[in-house]
Amino acid sequence: MARGRLGWLAQWPVIVLSLLVGALSLVPLGFVVAMTIATGWNTALALVVRPRVLELLGNTVWLVLLTVPLCLVLGVGGAWLVERTTLRAHRVWAVLLAAPLAIPAFVNSYAWVSAIPSMEGLGSGVLIATLSYYPLVYIPAAATLSRLDPAIEQSAASLGLGPVRVFFRVVLPQLRIAIAGGALLVGLHLLAEYGAFAMIRFDTFTTAIMEQYRSTFNGSAGNMLASVLVLLCLIMLVIESRARGNHRYAKLGSGAQAAPSRFRLGAWEVPAHLGLLGVAALALGVPVWIISRWFVAGGAEIWAEDSLSTLATALGQSLWLGLLGALATTAAAFPLAWLAVRFPGWLSKSLELANYVTSSMPGIVLALAFVTVALRSVPVLYQTTPLLVLAYVLLFLPRALVSLRAGLAQAPHELEEAAQALGRPPLAAFLRVTLRLAAPAAAGGAALVFLAVVNELTATLLLSPTGTMTLATKFWSLSSGIDYAGAAPYALLMILLSAPMTYLLFQQSKKAAGQ
Incomplete structure (x- = not known):
C-alpha cells in the first residue's frame, strides 16, 4: 500500500496536468448547463417547445434514423464481402470502400449540388451523409472480421447452418462492438455536420445555431438549441453504451488462429461487384469527377x-x-x-x-x-x-x-x-x-x-x-x-x-x- 502511495506521489506532475486537461474538457458542458440555468426554467421551456425547434428536432431525428441503418447495411455488407467471401480483387475493394472517408462531407455536398443544383431537403441529406459516413462503420467492421477466429463459424456450418444463418447467428453478434461504435460515430457526425447540410438547404440544429450566430444572434435561443443538441449527443452515448454491453468476443488459449473460410458467391459475384461498383461510383466517382471538371473549367x-x-x-x-x-x-x-x-x-x-x-x-x-x-x-x-x-x-x-x-x-x-x-x-x-x-x-x-x-x-x-x-x-x-x-x-x-x-x-x- 505504501509503495502504491509513493508511486502516486512520484507522478504528481502528470496527475496535475491530467486534472488540468480534464477541467478544460468540462468547460463546454459547464457552459451549456450554466446558460440553461441562467435562462430560467420558464424561458427555457418556451424557447425549446416551439415550432421551429420541433421542426429542427424532426429533421435531425429523421436524418439519424434513416442514415445510420443505411450506413450499417453498406458498412457491414461491404466488410463481409471483402473479408468473408471469394470476391475477386477483394484487396482493391477493401481500400476503395474506405477511401470516401478522405472526402469531407461538405466537399461531397459541393460536388453533388454543383452536379444537381436542385438537390435539397432530407432525401439529399441522407444520400450525401450515407456516402460520406458509411466508412465509419465499414472500417471497424472489416478490421474485426479480419481478426475473428472463424472456428465458431466452421462449427456452425458443420452442424448444417447455411451461410446466411451463420452470418446472422454467429458472425453478426461478434460484430456487436464494431457496429455500435460505428453507429455512434455516424450519429455524432450527423449532429455535428454543418457545411454539407447548409449547402443543400437542409435545416438541422447545427445549421440553425450557425445562422443565428452569423446574423442576429439571440443568446438565449441559441443556447437552448445548443442544449438540445448536447442532450441528443448524450442520448446517443447512452444508447451506444447499452448496445455495446459488457460482452467480450475473444479467443482464449494458445494455438494458431484458423484460416477463414470464404463463402463462394457463385452466381452472386456479378451482382456483388455491380453493387460495390455503384457505391464506389457514387461515393468516390461523382465527387472526384465533378471536382476535376470544375478544376479544368x-x-x-x-x-x-x-x-x-x-x-x-x-x-x-x-x-x-x-x-x-x-x-x-x-x-x-x-x-x-x-x-x-x-x-x-x-x-x-x-x-x-x-x-x-x-x-x-x-x-x-x-x-x-x-x-x-x-x-x-x-x-x-x-x-x-x-x-x-x-x-x-x-x-x-x-x-x-x-x-x-x-x-x-x-x-x-x-x-x-x-x-x-x-x-x-x-x-x-x-x-x-x-x-x-x-x-x-x-x-x-x-x-x-x-x-x-x-x-x-x-x-x-x-x-x-x-x-x-x-x-x-x-x-x-x-x-x-x-x-x-x-x-x-x-x-x-x-x-x-x-x-x-x-x-x-x-x-x-x-x-x-x-x-
Missing part, C-alpha cells in the same frame, strides 16, 4: 499569380494549424494516457470519460462556449490562435489518446527499471526506453489529429483570428458564393492531404482489432 484563372498565392496561403495556414493542433493534442493526451496505463483506476477513467463527452459535442457548441467564456472572462484570447488550437485539442483528443495509450501499454514500467538498474538516470531511461517505444503510436495519433484539423470547418469559422484562411474556410467561402471553379483547387488539396491519413487509419484499425 477554371482554366488559366486557377494558375494566375493571385490565385496561386491565395491557394498557397490557405495551404500554409492549414498545414501550420494542423501541425500546432497535432502537437498540442498529442502533448495533452500524454499525461492522460500515462495515467490510464500506469495507474488505472477511477480517476483516469473519469478524466477519459469527461473528454469523450466533450469531444462528442458538435464543434459549433464547443466554439460557442469558447467565444462566450473568452469574451466574458479572458477577452484578450478572443479570436486568437491559442484559443483555436485549444478547441482543436478538446475536439480531437481521443484520436491521440487511443493511439498513445496503446503505445505506452507496449512499454511496461519494468523496462525503465531495468534501464535504471544498468546505470541510466530516470529521465534518460524514460526518454531512451518508454518514449522511444511509444513514439510510433504518438506519431500515428498526431497524424489522425492533423487530418481532422485540416478538414475542420465550424470551430475554425467561429474561432479563427481575423485574416486566417484555411483550405476548408476558403473553400467554404468560394462554394457558398457559387464560385465552384474557384473552390475546386481547395477541395482537391483537402482530398490529397486526407488520402494518406485515411489509409493510415484503415491500417491502424486492422492492427488494433488484433490486439
Whole structure:
C-alpha cells in the first residue's frame, strides 16, 4: 500500500496536468448547463417547445434514423464481402470502400449540388451523409472480421447452418462492438455536420445555431438549441453504451488462429461487384469527377499569380494549424494516457470519460462556449490562435489518446527499471526506453489529429483570428458564393492531404482489432 502511495506521489506532475486537461474538457458542458440555468426554467421551456425547434428536432431525428441503418447495411455488407467471401480483387475493394472517408462531407455536398443544383431537403441529406459516413462503420467492421477466429463459424456450418444463418447467428453478434461504435460515430457526425447540410438547404440544429450566430444572434435561443443538441449527443452515448454491453468476443488459449473460410458467391459475384461498383461510383466517382471538371473549367484563372498565392496561403495556414493542433493534442493526451496505463483506476477513467463527452459535442457548441467564456472572462484570447488550437485539442483528443495509450501499454514500467538498474538516470531511461517505444503510436495519433484539423470547418469559422484562411474556410467561402471553379483547387488539396491519413487509419484499425 505504501509503495502504491509513493508511486502516486512520484507522478504528481502528470496527475496535475491530467486534472488540468480534464477541467478544460468540462468547460463546454459547464457552459451549456450554466446558460440553461441562467435562462430560467420558464424561458427555457418556451424557447425549446416551439415550432421551429420541433421542426429542427424532426429533421435531425429523421436524418439519424434513416442514415445510420443505411450506413450499417453498406458498412457491414461491404466488410463481409471483402473479408468473408471469394470476391475477386477483394484487396482493391477493401481500400476503395474506405477511401470516401478522405472526402469531407461538405466537399461531397459541393460536388453533388454543383452536379444537381436542385438537390435539397432530407432525401439529399441522407444520400450525401450515407456516402460520406458509411466508412465509419465499414472500417471497424472489416478490421474485426479480419481478426475473428472463424472456428465458431466452421462449427456452425458443420452442424448444417447455411451461410446466411451463420452470418446472422454467429458472425453478426461478434460484430456487436464494431457496429455500435460505428453507429455512434455516424450519429455524432450527423449532429455535428454543418457545411454539407447548409449547402443543400437542409435545416438541422447545427445549421440553425450557425445562422443565428452569423446574423442576429439571440443568446438565449441559441443556447437552448445548443442544449438540445448536447442532450441528443448524450442520448446517443447512452444508447451506444447499452448496445455495446459488457460482452467480450475473444479467443482464449494458445494455438494458431484458423484460416477463414470464404463463402463462394457463385452466381452472386456479378451482382456483388455491380453493387460495390455503384457505391464506389457514387461515393468516390461523382465527387472526384465533378471536382476535376470544375478544376479544368477554371482554366488559366486557377494558375494566375493571385490565385496561386491565395491557394498557397490557405495551404500554409492549414498545414501550420494542423501541425500546432497535432502537437498540442498529442502533448495533452500524454499525461492522460500515462495515467490510464500506469495507474488505472477511477480517476483516469473519469478524466477519459469527461473528454469523450466533450469531444462528442458538435464543434459549433464547443466554439460557442469558447467565444462566450473568452469574451466574458479572458477577452484578450478572443479570436486568437491559442484559443483555436485549444478547441482543436478538446475536439480531437481521443484520436491521440487511443493511439498513445496503446503505445505506452507496449512499454511496461519494468523496462525503465531495468534501464535504471544498468546505470541510466530516470529521465534518460524514460526518454531512451518508454518514449522511444511509444513514439510510433504518438506519431500515428498526431497524424489522425492533423487530418481532422485540416478538414475542420465550424470551430475554425467561429474561432479563427481575423485574416486566417484555411483550405476548408476558403473553400467554404468560394462554394457558398457559387464560385465552384474557384473552390475546386481547395477541395482537391483537402482530398490529397486526407488520402494518406485515411489509409493510415484503415491500417491502424486492422492492427488494433488484433490486439
